[in-house]
Amino acid sequence: MAAVSTRPVGEPGNLTAAGLLVPATIFVAIGLMVPIAILFRYSLNAFVPGQLMVDALTVANYVKFFTDPFYLQVLWRTVRVAVACTVFCLLFGFPLAYVLARTQSRYKNLLVMAIILPLFVGNAVRAAGWMVAFGSKGFVNSTLMSMGLISQPLEIMYTELAVVIGIIAVNLPFMVLTLQSVIEGIDRNVEEAAFSLGASPLTMARRVLFPLALPGILAGVILTFILAMNAYATPVLLGGPKFQTMGPLVFSTFAQQNNWPFGGAVSFILMTATLILTIASSLLIRRRYA
Amino acid sequence: MASLTLDALTKRYGDNVVVKSVSLAVRDGEFLVLLGPSGCGKTTTLRMIAGFVPPSGGSMRIGDKDITTLPPWKRNAGLVFQSYALFPHMTVNENVGFGLDMRKVDRAETTARVAEALRLVRLEGFGERYPRQLSGGQQQRVALARALVIRPDVLLLDEPLSNLDAKLRLEVRLEIRALQQQLGLTTVMVTHDQEEALTMADRLVVMSDGAVRQVGTQSDLYERPADLFVADFVGRSTMISGTVAGAGAFRSDGGLMLSCQLSSAEGAATIALRPERLTLGAAAQGLANHATGKVTFVSYLGALLDVHVRLNDTDHVVVQIPNRSDGHVPAVGDMIEVGWPASACLVFPREVA
Numbered sequence: 001m002a003a004v005s006t007r008p009v010g011e012p013g014n015l016t017a018a019g020l021l022v023p024a025t026i027f028v029a030i031g032l033m034v035p036i037a038i039l040f041r042y043s044l045n046a047f048v049p050g051q052l053m054v055d056a057l058t059v060a061n062y063v064k065f066f067t068d069p070f071y072l073q074v075l076w077r078t079v080r081v082a083v084a085c086t087v088f089c090l091l092f093g094f095p096l097a098y099v100l101a102r103t104q105s106r107y108k109n110l111l112v113m114a115i116i117l118p119l120f121v122g123n124a125v126r127a128a129g130w131m132v133a134f135g136s137k138g139f140v141n142s143t144l145m146s147m148g149l150i151s152q153p154l155e156i157m158y159t160e161l162a163v164v165i166g167i168i169a170v171n172l173p174f175m176v177l178t179l180q181s182v183i184e185g186i187d188r189n190v191e192e193a194a195f196s197l198g199a200s201p202l203t204m205a206r207r208v209l210f211p212l213a214l215p216g217i218l219a220g221v222i223l224t225f226i227l228a229m230n231a232y233a234t235p236v237l238l239g240g241p242k243f244q245t246m247g248p249l250v251f252s253t254f255a256q257q258n259n260w261p262f263g264g265a266v267s268f269i270l271m272t273a274t275l276i277l278t279i280a281s282s283l284l285i286r287r288r289y290a
Numbered sequence: 291m292a293s294l295t296l297d298a299l300t301k302r303y304g305d306n307v308v309v310k311s312v313s314l315a316v317r318d319g320e321f322l323v324l325l326g327p328s329g330c331g332k333t334t335t336l337r338m339i340a341g342f343v344p345p346s347g348g349s350m351r352i353g354d355k356d357i358t359t360l361p362p363w364k365r366n367a368g369l370v371f372q373s374y375a376l377f378p379h380m381t382v383n384e385n386v387g388f389g390l391d392m393r394k395v396d397r398a399e400t401t402a403r404v405a406e407a408l409r410l411v412r413l414e415g416f417g418e419r420y421p422r423q424l425s426g427g428q429q430q431r432v433a434l435a436r437a438l439v440i441r442p443d444v445l446l447l448d449e450p451l452s453n454l455d456a457k458l459r460l461e462v463r464l465e466i467r468a469l470q471q472q473l474g475l476t477t478v479m480v481t482h483d484q485e486e487a488l489t490m491a492d493r494l495v496v497m498s499d500g501a502v503r504q505v506g507t508q509s510d511l512y513e514r515p516a517d518l519f520v521a522d523f524v525g526r527s528t529m530i531s532g533t534v535a536g537a538g539a540f541r542s543d544g545g546l547m548l549s550c551q552l553s554s555a556e557g558a559a560t561i562a563l564r565p566e567r568l569t570l571g572a573a574a575q576g577l578a579n580h581a582t583g584k585v586t587f588v589s590y591l592g593a594l595l596d597v598h599v600r601l602n603d604t605d606h607v608v609v610q611i612p613n614r615s616d617g618h619v620p621a622v623g624d625m626i627e628v629g630w631p632a633s634a635c636l637v638f639p640r641e642v643a
C-alpha cells in the first residue's frame with residue numbers, strides 16, 4: 001500500500017493498467033492464440049484418406065509442402081504478388097497521402113471519403129465488377145473491339161497482372177490512410193526549412209520527409225503486405241482456378257480435400273512466411289532511412 | 291551578403307488583399323524589422339521573400355538578381371521559424387550541416403564551419419544531441435546557427451523569440467543583434483513585440499492591413515509618427531479628440547483649448563500625447579498647456595509610475611513619472627495640476643476606423 005500512496009496523483013497504477021489490458025488479452029487469447037495452437041497441433045497429425053485426421057506427431061505435412069514443386073510454386077507466386085502489390089501501393093500511395101495531408105482545400109474531407117469509399121464495397125463484390133469489366137466479352141474488350149482497335153479480345157482476366165491490379169485497388173486505401181495520418185503529424189515548417197537551406201523537393205523528400213514518415217511507411221507496408229499475402233477473394237475471382245495462391249490453397253485443402261493436417265501446415269507456412277518477410281522489410285526500410 | 295529590394299509586392303487570396311503593394315529597400319547589412327498588429331501581413335511578406343508564397347504582383351531582388359519567381363531552394367535566404375523547425379531526426383551537427391551538405395561543401399570544411407557556427411551561438415559541445423534534448427532557447431540558437439552557416443544573402447526571422455520566456459528573450463535578442471552586426475547580415479525580422487522591434491532594429495517598418503504605414507528609425511517613428519495608427523502602435527499615447535481651431539490651436543471635445551504643433555489637419559482631429567512628456571504638480575504651471583484634474587488610477591511599474599488623470603468629462607491623460615521613494619506619490623482622488631508643452635501635442639486628422 002505504501003507504493004500506491006506515493007504514486008503521483010493522476011498516474012495510473014500497475015493494477016489499473018493491468019485491469020485495462022485484461023479484456024483485450026482474453027479476447028486475443030481465446031479468439032486467436034487457441035485456434036492457432038490447435039491448428040499447429042493438427043499440422044503435426046497424419047492424414048489417412050477415408051479416416052481423415054489421425055493423431056500423430058510427424059513433420060510429414062511440412063516435408064510434403066517443401067518437396068513438392070507445385071506447392072513451392074504457389075508460395076513463390078504468393079510472395080511475388082504480395083511484394084509487387086506492396087511496392088506499388090507505396091509508390092502510388094505516398095504522393096496521394098502527401099497531397100491529402102497537405103491540402104488546404106475545403107474539399108479535403110470529400111477526398112478522404114473518396115479514398116475510404118472503396119472499402120465499403122466488399123472484395124468479392126469488387127472483384128466481380130472487375131470480371132464484368134475485363135472478361136473476354138467484358139466492357140473493356142467489347143468497347144475496344146467495336147472501335148476496331150483490336151480484333152482478338154485482350155487476355156486481362158485470369159492473369160497475374162489482373163490479380164496484382166485487383167489487390168492494389170483493395171489495399172491502396174489502407175496504405176494511403178496510414179501514411180496520411182503520419183504525414184499530417186510532420187511539421188510543414190520542417191519541409192520548408194529544408195527548402196530554404198537549399199534542398200530541392202526530391203532531396204527534401206529523401207532526407208527529411210521519408211525519414212520522418214518512416215513509422216507510417218512501416219505500418220502501411222506491413223498492413224498492405226499482410227493483406228496481400230493472405231488475399232482470398234481477389235486471386236480466386238480474378239486469377240481463376242489455375243492461379244493458385246496461399247490463401248485459396250488453405251481454404252481448398254481444408255474444405256474441399258478435407259485434409260486438415262496438411263491445411264494446418266499450409267496455414268502455418270503462410271503465417272511464418274508473412275511474419276519473416278514483414279520483419280525483413282521493416283529492417284530493410286529502417287536501415288535505409290533511420 | 292546583399293541588399294534586398296521589394297517592389298510593389300502584393301498578395302491576394304481571392305478578393306482578400308493581405309499584402310498591398312509593399313515597396314522596401316533593405317540595405318546591405320541592415321537589420322530591418324517588420325512591425326504590426328496580428329494579421330497585418332508580416333508573415334506573408336516574409337514568406338514571399340523566402341519563396342514559399344508566390345506573390346500576386348510586384349517583384350523582389352537580392353542585390354541585382356531578380357528572385358521573384360525563383361524557388362525557395364535557389365534563393366540563398368536563411369530562414370528562422372517561430373517554431374524553430376529543426377529536423378527532429380538529426381543531431382544538432384547534422385541540422386546545422388544540412389545546408390552545407392546541399393551546397394556540396396566537403397566534409398572537413400563542413401565540420402569546421404558547423405563547429406564555428408555552434409561556437410557563435412554558444413552551443414559548443416551540443417553537437418551530438420538531438421533537438422528534443424535541448425531547451426527552447428537552445429533549439430532557437432541551433433535554428434539560428436543552421437541559418438547562419440550557409441552564409442545567406444538575407445537572414446529572415448519570423449518572430450524568432452516568441453516561444454522563449456521573458457528573461458531568455460532579452461538575452462537572445464542581444465545575441466542575435468550582436469551576431470547580425472558581427473557578420474554584417476542583411477536581416478528582415480518580423481515581430482509584433484514593439485520593445486523587441488525598437489531594441490533590435492536599424493530601421494522599422496510599421497504595417498497595418500497589409501500596407502506599409504511608415505518606414506524609419508526608432509526616433510522617426512516615436513517622435514515623428516506619420517499617422518495616428520503609428521502614434522498609437524509605437525510606444526504609448528493618450529488620445530484627446532476634438533477639432534482644429536486655427537493654426538497651432540485645438541479645442542478638445544471636453545472644451546479644453548490647447549496649443550499644439552502645426553499640422554495639415556483640419557476639422558475633426560486627434561491629439562496624441564506621449565505619457566512621459568507630461569508633467570505633474572507645480573512645474574506644470576509654466577507650460578503652454580495645463581489643466582487641473584483628478585487622479586483616477588496609479589499603476590506601479592517599478593522605476594516608473596503611470597498616473598491616470600481625468601481632466602473633465604471626456605478628456606483624460608496618462609502621465610508617466612519617475613518613481614522616487616522620497617518624492618510625493620499622487621494618490622487616487624487627489625486634485626492635481628497637469629501640464630505639457632505645445633511640442634508634445636501631435637495632431638492627426640481623425641481616422642475613419
Ligand SMILES: Nc1ncnc2c1ncn2[C@@H]1O[C@H](COP(=O)(O)OP(=O)(O)OP(=O)(O)O)[C@@H](O)[C@H]1O
Nearest residue numbers: 303308326327328329330331332333334335481482
Ligand atoms: N493561405 C491563406 N489563405 C487565405 N488567407 C490567408 C492565408 N494566409 C494568410 N492569410 C490571411 O492573410 C492575413 C495576413 O496573415 P499573416 O500571417 O501574414 O499575418 P501576420 O502579420 O504574420 O500576423 P501574426 O502577427 O498574427 O503572425 C491574415 O488575415 C490571414 O488570415
Ligand SMILES: [Mg+2]
Nearest residue numbers: 332333334480
Ligand atoms: Mg505571423
